Amino acid sequence: MRRRGQLYLVFILIFSGLVLGQKTPHFYNVDKEIRVEGPIQEINMEPRYVDTSPFLIIKLKDTKTQQMYNIELSPVWFFEQNFYKGEVLVVVGSLYVSGDNNLNIIAREVRFRGETLILRDKHGFPNWRGGKMKRQGRKKGKEF
């Protein structure tokens, strides 16, 4: 009986996470995903959405098309990673054109220096976390 109770507890935990995590999706359009690659031109923190911290915006010039893109990364990545002007990134994300005809990409995946940052899953849901800076090193098993 007690084990059954514990199992219920675990299932409730899982279920509540599934249910409570659901929200109406918006903005990220999976059908408009593109891949760009090029050097960083500029790095800024800019306000993007109501009631959220300003996003980390990386201006990136695509080497193939020479087009300039504004890459949107969630605010926490400002502290999570160090990006520099001139560094080459490969970015996969959803393209949208803002009112001023700027090309913007909501980043889902960023590759650089042999690492891949997964910012969102393939459906566009964000992977970033609160308290992230405190969690470094605990997530992926034992660190010595």
Added chain:
Amino acid sequence: METAFAISRGIMTMMAFPTAKILIGQGLKTELDSRTGMVTTPQIISSKTRKDIVAETPGVKALSDRIEATLETVSVTKPGPIKKRIEVERAEFSRRGTPLLPQRGKRRYHPFPSFKEEKMKKLAFLVLLIMILNPSLMADSFSLSLYQNMTDNLFQNSLVESDQLSSLSFYVDKNLSRFSVFSEGTYSYLYNNPNLTYYLQDVGLDYLHPLNEKSAVYFSLGGRGAFYRSDFSDYNYLAVNFFTAFKSYTSPTSIINVNYSLEYKNYKSSLFDSLSQALLVSFDKYFQTRTTFKGEISWGYKFFLHPFLSQQTPPMTDYPASYKGRGKGRFTGGGYSPFITKPDGDGQGIQVFSLSGLIAQGLGNKIGLNLTGMRQWTLSGENPFTYIQEFYSVENPSYDRFSWFGTQWGSQLTILMPWNIQFKLGYTRTQKEFPGIESLNLEGESSGITREDRRKQVDLRAEKNFPRFSLYLSYYYIMNHSNDPFFEWTGHFFSVGIEWNFLSGGRK
């Protein structure tokens, strides 16, 4: 009027219910014929006049047709016609002479025994209640992770002991405007050493505030609880921590970073209680050759609030199973404890200072290489314990970044492999001395010199991300040479893990 009783941790609540039940803390549920009177002492049932303690009746005996309860000290508080609260100092329940509660020392271990622990139950239910009942706390992200770790040297000493450790974690967070609240729980079970099984719970909130386009500050306030099984319950602690960071681009290719952390830890064994703080300043510069240079200065201070016993009494009086017969001469003095404290000394506070540097080189987009070096000094103080131990994947209060001074060199190769697999290969060498810790021989006699360890470590790590989950794999091989033969050891550490990211919040 029939009554119902709920007993948990020695507190009995008596309420007027149409049916009579007795609920005992360990989950036992048994019907009770309350008409015969669970508590037969008239003083307890009829006392309705005083608000506080109205009766103390040692040796109260309650009888029913199915259960016999012996209550040693009973106090009734807040009596009333609807609800009475009875505090019981000690209660034993038996049915036909057979004890109903498990006897001390005869507990069996199950894969998840700690859910039985009262504190864990309360925490788990608290988390569930917060998640389920409060719609405003709908999670933005929810993840579960499961890690299976294996090692042939759990205690990282010459007495090699293999074990496996399974860790199950959940993580939830919610963004509230510019704040984010988060909670993470981790249950870790050790198969051969279940006494070291533990549960960690973190909760907290953080806040990110941009100062301008190139600068931002980050604040985090968190709490943590660590709950170990009975034999290691002295490791149990509650902690409060504060963390703040400032980051600014001084130019498009250079960054300055300042971090400060403050943490208070309150252990069950007050010897380990501490207040620690650390300040870190780093500066890095990127060059168009894809080279990054980084320099870092760090200062830290850890203050043990009361590490010295008034008399030399071992803080633990019993040997946990994992230590029985081990460390010949190491555990002399009447009991297990690698933490037998000194009667007095300089060990109340330890102050450290370190300088470190990093050179990173990008080789295309798929390969990264970095070299790191670090030198740490102890500015004042020393460790207050007689010796120091690390445990694999289990936090040990005697060992942390404040415990040592010395050097560390490392290199790491990062490769983005086919199928988008991230692979890391690392090599690290460290040389650490532990101030205040004397090297002992295997008989436990002091050699008169400070303990010094030299370590070589090779590690391999791989990570593969799928749409809904990620897989992690890691392997470490460590060779530790020490002037204390007890800590002359090698170890293999293998870990495989999976993390599921369940439906996360909006796609904004």
